[in-house]
Amino acid sequence: MKKILEVLKNLLKRKLLFIVLSGSLATIVIIFLVLSLINNESVIHPDKQKDITAQALTISIPEGAFNKMKVLQIRKISPENLPGKLSSSFVSDVYDVSPGDGIDEFAMKPLTIKYRIPKNLYLGKEYANLKVAYVPDIEEPVYRTLGGAYIDIDNNGPYIEVEAFHASKIGIIASVPEKQKTGLQLIKENSKSLEPILLLIPDIDRGFLGFIPNSARANVNIWSEMFPNRTVMYYEYPIVNTKSKSYMDSYRQFSRVKGTNSFILYEAEKLATELQRLKNLEFDIVAHGVGGIIARLAVEKHPEIKNVRKIVLISTPNKGTNIVNPIYFGTLLFGKPSEVIASNFSMDRTIVDSIKSHLLFYLESLGPLYREISVSSTLLSSLSETRKDIAYLCVVGNSPPMSIDVKSTPFESFYPELVKGSADGVVTKSSALIDGVESLVVEGSFFDCYISIQFQEKLRAFLAYEPAKVPEYKTETYPEKIPNIQGREIVSVKNVDISTPDTFSITPVMKKTKNMPFDGVIDILKVGSQVIYLRRDGIYSANGKLYEGNFIFPHATNSKMSFYANGNVMSYDGKTFSKLATLQLPANCIDLISTDFGIFSLVKNEKLILYRWEEKWAKMLELDGEYGKFLNNQNVILLTNKNIYELSSNGLKMLLSSSEINNQKISTDFTAFLSIENNAFVGLRSYALMVYDMVNRKYALVAQGWIDPEFLCQSGEYLLICGRSSIMFLNPKTMTLRKEIQKFDGNITRALTLGKEVYVLVDGRVEVYELP
CATH class of the missing domain: 2.130.10.10 (YVTN repeat-like/Quinoprotein amine dehydrogenase)
Known part of the structure; x- marks a missing residue:
């Protein structure tokens, strides 16, 4: 708190800040309320909000999302009013969602966006090839997708639902229909190898799986090139992709039995089941971000799992991250002119633009999982000590992406994850590294530190394998009857x-x-x-x-x-x-x-x-x-x-x-x-x-x-x-x-x-x- 007061003193000396950023004092006051807001949701409570529906689209605003009653207006956009490329991208009607008071705000609690799926687009409970997308600027032929959506059915038919902190021009996009894949998936099989299976568990960055597009050789994979003698697998779970109806049925059953609403814990239990099912096989796990939390929960809550030899945790938020704090982003950045923020916080405008883009991308991709990896997450606080019979390696990058660095600026107090030298853009060293566990800090950001030469050399050494020997006996007295x-x-x-x-x-x-x-x-x-x-x-x-x-x-x-x-x-x-x-x-x-x-x-x-x-x-x-x-x-x-x-x-x-x-x-x-x-x-x-x-x-x-x-x-x-x-x-x-x-x-x-x-x-x- 002392550090925050010093930041305020410096800000108060800049009169221009209060001229250009109208209402900025109230904005900064909200920052003071962050801790109490997280621990006591009654600090800001507008009147109860109502669902807002227009044909296929319904927006639900939770109590406490805004500091006053908020009314949203929804109207359908005619296809001719969309740029050609956008019109062909959407497979549904597109709706414009705008605030009735003309003030576009970032909610402090996520809004729920429910879109009724046209009958011809619902292919069955195993399919999840739809996403909710929005258009930031109607003049630009660009859309963004919202992660963490799921498909379900009620008395009125199928729908897709997603959580988001703001609304814009909203519709549905579709990919090639195929049944949703979850669980262990094979990248490369080497059935003759004695080395443990290399199991990858990703975060939102699909590049982590190591597939090289447009390569001279088909099906080239970084991991199979690094470990040519191993079988390589990955654990597939819908972190960014939409969850199918079948997936949601299983998840809700889990929630009823366990009495918890945690997608990460659900996936950890599924992974634990898979590892126990394949108890005759040995695994080395390399996990990225949220994937590391899933890996830790799976093995640390199930000591009966004995077939995991080593675990590598890359940029894993073991103690949480501020990057997913919606109040910080909404208060400091959303809707604020970049040039004004840059001028008054002694930063380069391009850095401010990069910060906005990076934070919004991660928040929107992660969806409702943001709650589970925040610094106040109860799930993270439940993590037990690391297993003594499993070797761990913690790895973290030292450079936020897009040349971002907020060191010696007011942003450092709120986003230490954006300080070059001590964080990689999503995770700080203090969050990623575990006391008493082997560690490595490498060049690169959250999205690319795992491809550094330094990391690859360390990984090869850490995962080096020598098979144990079984004592041989010369006597073979038992009769054999093996047909030739x-x-x-x-x-x-x-x-x-x-x-x-x-x-x-x-x-x-x-x-x-x-x-x-x-x-x-x-x-x-x-x-x-x-x-x-x-x-x-x-x-x-x-x-x-x-x-x-x-x-x-x-x-x-x-x-x-x-x-x-x-x-x-x-x-x-x-x-x-x-x-x-x-x-x-x-x-x-x-x-x-x-x-x-x-x-x-x-x-x-x-x-x-x-x-x-x-x-x-x-x-x-x-x-x-x-x-x-x-x-x-x-x-x-x-x-x-x-x-x-x-x-x-x-x-x-x-x-x-x-x-x-x-x-x-x-x-x-x-x-x-x-x-x-x-x-x-x-x-x-x-x-x-x-x-x-x-x-x-x-x-x-x-x-x-x-x-x-x-x-x-x-x-x-x-x-x-x-x-x-x-x-x-x-x-x-x-x-x-x-x-x-x-x-x-x-x-x-x-x-x-x-x-x-x-x-x-x-x-x-x-x-x-x-x-x-």
């Missing part, structure tokens, strides 16, 4: 008879009957006629807790459950827990299972290796593939992305190899498996189901692009094909796939059947459904 697949004929005949619909629809097939009274469930298993619920603190049945304590590698086969806890391999037969062996896990163990004929572990080193416990770990076989797991099945099934085996007292028998499938158009990496009589139903990573006749060695691909086969289960006449958020239904007797897809509000971790009942684990809760 190299001499087998390649399967190319695709004439398994199966009926698939021409189109699919989102329609419930199962009827929900109840919710189980459990939350925080991480997995469910079937032991005999019991459903077992696995939580972090122990193992439960419907009657209560059965086992207390931590455990890993739970599996259910042949009506028994096994797991590893406190150095022991344990078994549960539905009545009694038994200790089968005391042993130490081999290094790099990714899965373990106990059977009636032995205890087996799967290790990931340079190759996948299967071991058997014989008073010590004895190597059985090296397996093809980059990932693998034991499946919960009546028989003991070992699945890798390349081969599927059955493990029995007679040895290891190969059931299917991807090398037998002659199809160059899709990935034949396996994700799921279930055999019914002579047919094998196999999930593929290329979003398809393969039906394989194991006797006649024929196969068919089913519903490519529609199916997300994470795991399979059977009940009566149905084979359930379970994806991340949906279930599809196939009759294995008639070989008929139903057209209905049953969607779920959240991510499915597991589904299992008990008679006609289907237990579905969705976002930590267990829902029970009845099959028709």
Whole structure:
């Protein structure tokens, strides 16, 4: 406060400021009210505002948005009154929104802009190819888009809604229609690499993903060039892009369950689910801005995630940023002549113009997320200490964009993020760097510091990888029965008879009957006629807790459950827990299972290796593939992305190899498996189901692009094909796939059947459904 008073004294000495900036004293007084306004919204309360509607457009003004009652006038603009380029850019009517008092102000709380979507533009709940745009100057053929919009439906039909701090000439623009992508996306795959997957999590700057447009080589990516031996992925979430109806349905369900309205926390929980789902894979995360907050929340609120090795946080606002403060921007800059501000604040006019452009761009792109990364954010204050078992690197730039520098000006008190040498235009050093964590300050702004040579050299060194070694054993006493697949004929005949619909629809097939009274469930298993619920603190049945304590590698086969806890391999037969062996896990163990004929572990080193416990770990076989797991099945099934085996007292028998499938158009990496009589139903990573006749060695691909086969289960006449958020239904007797897809509000971790009942684990809760 003392510093602010000194700033005011200097300002009071400049009489010209009060002549040119009419009402400037009142403006500066508002700055004094900022802290109280943030902490006490009752400081400025005009009379309650009403929604203002004109045909397709509705503007809602929240209480406290302006310091007095504000009336907005809305009128439709005739197409002939728009410049040609603008007229062709919009796919809807354009409305002029103007203040009734003639004073264009920047709101202190965001207005809600709701635009009714014309029927021909709404393509379904999975699509989000529309944006709300506005025209700053009707004489110029330029529009700006507002980030953070979402699509929803009410009794009057579909609409797109967005938050903004001011209104102008408003309409809808459209991009090429495609279903909204969210979650993990692949940039480059290197299935033979032993190095952790490089996972990118962006902010509003799409350039961070590293794609080089108009390059001499197609599909050139900076990150894949920097790390040529790695698989490179990115986490896609709608920060700037519009959110689809389907996305909003899932988000609202999350908000109801968690009791919070936080998009960042929602995305962090989704990321955590993805990391747990892919627990057999190792990741190094490189995150930018808001992406860093998502990464931190995901791993720090979920210590059970053990497959993240290192995290790089680039320009992450760990302690918040003032750049998103709408009161600062509205009071100091919006609507004020740049030449007057420059003259009275001893700044260059071009710098003032740059500041306006930069701040407005970031505020408008971020949308409602501005609340979650402000310096007063409760979400940021909830961040826990960094993980001790994960190595962190914090990086920040030292130069705001567009040559902006407000050092030694009054703006420095309000926007320390714009001071050259100590900030990068969005984040200060003090906000980006974490005590006790390795750090780096590099040349560049928020939007380009990650392409500096200094950063790239540091990143390569920080993410350097040397695979751990697994001790080898000379004895191989366990019998092997592996068919020689190299001499087998390649399967190319695709004439398994199966009926698939021409189109699919989102329609419930199962009827929900109840919710189980459990939350925080991480997995469910079937032991005999019991459903077992696995939580972090122990193992439960419907009657209560059965086992207390931590455990890993739970599996259910042949009506028994096994797991590893406190150095022991344990078994549960539905009545009694038994200790089968005391042993130490081999290094790099990714899965373990106990059977009636032995205890087996799967290790990931340079190759996948299967071991058997014989008073010590004895190597059985090296397996093809980059990932693998034991499946919960009546028989003991070992699945890798390349081969599927059955493990029995007679040895290891190969059931299917991807090398037998002659199809160059899709990935034949396996994700799921279930055999019914002579047919094998196999999930593929290329979003398809393969039906394989194991006797006649024929196969068919089913519903490519529609199916997300994470795991399979059977009940009566149905084979359930379970994806991340949906279930599809196939009759294995008639070989008929139903057209209905049953969607779920959240991510499915597991589904299992008990008679006609289907237990579905969705976002930590267990829902029970009845099959028709």
